[in-house]
Amino acid sequence: MLGSPSSLSLLTRLFSPSISSTVAASGRWYPQPAYELSKHRSRPPVMGIHRRTRCMVVDNSQLGKEAHSSGKLAYCIHVYKQGFRAKHMPHATLGDKVLVAIRGEMKKAFVVGANTHVHLRKHGVPVTDTNNIVLLNEEGNPLGTRVTTAIPAQLKTKVDNAQFAKVLAISNKFL
Amino acid sequence: GMRSAVSAARRAATAAAAASTISTGGGQAAALSKADSTSLRARAKALKHIDEFPEIYPDFVQSPVWNRRIPLRESLERADMLERRMQLDVPEFYVGSIVAVTTTAAYLGAKEHRFVGICIRREKPGLLHQFTLRNVIDGQGVEVMYELYNPTIRKIETLKLEKRLDSDLSYLIDAHPEYSTVDPHMEPVAHPAGTPVPVNQMKVKLRPPPWTRRWEVIGPAGVANAWEDATPWYKRKFHKTKVNDYEKYDLIAAYRTGSTLEHELKVEEEMQEFERQRHAAGLTRRRIFRSASAAK
Known part of the structure; x- marks a missing residue:
């Protein structure tokens, strides 16, 4: 047999x-x-900019400099974006607006550099080692007068956004 | 060195496995495997086989997931890849080489965008193959992932052809910035044809922990004394798990994830046939099948 x-x-x-x-x-x-490896099992809890994610201020505002020199970095407390599920805050990506806590104040800011997870990277989109933000004042204008680092050139697509156009106007170097 | 020894052992294991599935008798199997290997060697010689084929063409290697090794799908993907390589000159580069990629996109208008950096990662087989470049620009570390077969890529240049001690340089993010700093306007360094690709023996000094991964446990060859730099807390926690020395002797793992000589010869034959047809048509003189170390 x-x-x-x-x-x-x-x-x-x-x-x-x-x-x-x-x-x-x-x-x-x-x-x-x-x-x-599936992203749905055995993963670290958070990938991307979410609540409590530390961010580096890359404009020349006094507030950002103080935060950097004191060693108490700004951290994200809210993302101004519609998520896929109600009551689930989405992760902020390049060009999104976030609310950050910095030196005991709450400031709105634009994300101009994101440290994206290896699985979530997109073709040709630069990923920086740190999460970089540019602070905004109450009117929605940039707090500083200059962006000190190079920012991804993909952000130029957001030039139609009146607030973000002002951030593009004060940045002089693109990746 | 070690790598070539392992690949030789892998080849032997593959040949033995192939022979054992064909026949049951001991003497017969030995005779068959001998005939098999001699015919393979003859074919390799006729095709001018490149020994570093899986390193030069990681996109032509079969998937490490065996139930995705579908012959029809693979051949269709290979046809597309060869077609694209006839349009775009994809030079030979390795993890550790300095590469420049020129892309174009809708947001740039008619303008082109060039990024120069060290290739730190090459992963995924077939049309999905991707590589990552890293550079430090104004003190800020930047990594860009490119899909090799994405049509937005206009040009790929190898500015400096060399290998490193590891096939994955992800640890550069935890190293001091000078190890991943490349001049974006650097002049290409010519590689003398016919000489072996140099292996840069550089040992990287890491920044103090915390690191993105447990380099003291993973122990890449290109990292200088990661175990000494690790903090006592991590040492106490992980010193028992540092027993991964056996992995380099795992022939089954190498067989499952690596490439076989049989597959390499099949792909090389396809490449040469494709080139011959295109050259005969008189439209192009571009060559796809080549290697810097084997060139005359």
Whole structure:
């Protein structure tokens, strides 16, 4: 019975290496490349700019300089964006407006550099090592007079936004 | 060195596995595997096989996920990739080489955009292949991921052809900025044809922790004394898990994720046939199948 061709092919299929390395229901196998790991399991809690994410102020405003020299960085407390689900705040990406807490004050700011997770990167979009913001005053104009670092050139697409156009106007270098 | 030894062992394991599936008799299997390997070697010689094929063309390597190795899909993807490589000159570059990418996009109008940096990562097989460049601009670390087969890429140049000790330089984000700083206006350094690609033996000094990953546990070859730099808290927590030395002897893992000589020869044959057809049509003189170390 064991020698019959059908049972032999069944046996070889059962013990062939290709079967043992197919994707299991757990979504984990060995050896698994890093980019194959599902973002839905065993992930660090937050990817992207969310509540309590530290941000670097990259304009020349006095408030930003003080925050930087005191070592108490600004941190995001709200993202002004419509999320996919009610009561679930979305993550801020490049060009989004956020509310930050800085030196005991609340200031609105634009994200001009995002440290994006490796899985979420887009073709040709520069990713900076830090999350960079430009502070805004109550009227929505930039607090400083100059952006001190290079910002991604993709942000030029937001020139139609009247508030963001002012940020583009004070930035002189693009990545 | 180690890498070539492992690849040789891998080839042997592959040949043995192929032979054992073909026949059941011991002597017969040995004879078959010998005949098989000699014919493979003859084919490799006829095709002028490049030994570093999986490193030069990581996009032509089969998927490490075995149930995605669908022959039809792979051949269709390869046809598209060859077509694109006839349009765009994709030079040879490795992780650790300095590369310049020129792109164009709608928001730039007719203008082109150029980014220069060290290639720190090359991942994913087939049309989805992507590579990441890193540079420090005005003291700010910047990484840009490019999809190799994205039509917005106008030009790829290798400014300096070299390898590093690792095939993944993700640790540069935790290193001092001078290790990933490249002059954006740098002149290309010519690689003498026919000489092996140099391996830069540089050991990178990391900034003090916290790091993005546990480099003291992962232990990349290109990082200088990560274990000494780790803080006592992490050492106490993780010193038991540092036993990953066996991984380089894991032939099964190498077989599952690596490429086989049989597949490489198949792809090389396709490439050469494609080139021959295009050259015969008289439309182009561009060559896809080439390597800097094997060039005359």
